[in-house]
Amino acid sequence: MPEQPNRRPVARGECPSCGLSYALKADGTMRRHHGMTLAGFSTGEPCPGVGKPPSTAP
Numbered sequence: 001m002p003e004q005p006n007r008r009p010v011a012r013g014e015c016p017s018c019g020l021s022y023a024l025k026a027d028g029t030m031r032r033h034h035g036m037t038l039a040g041f042s043t044g045e046p047c048p049g050v051g052k053p054p055s056t057a058p
């Protein structure tokens with residue numbers, strides 16, 4: 001039976017800008033994602049919360 005590679009659980013956090021949960025980068029900041037309008041549509045532009053720490057620490 002082959003050994004399974006160690007898989008680190010991906011840390012997730014709530015974006016301080018759009019409030020959605022995204023994966024965090026290795027440095028603990030929000031991974032790049034698009035912003036979301038109030039109607040729930042993608043703005044097509046990087047969210048202002050990208051590169052900032054999540055609003056809820058794991």
Ligand SMILES: [Zn+2]
Pocket residue numbers: 015016017018019020033034035047048049050
């Ligand atoms: Zn965001």
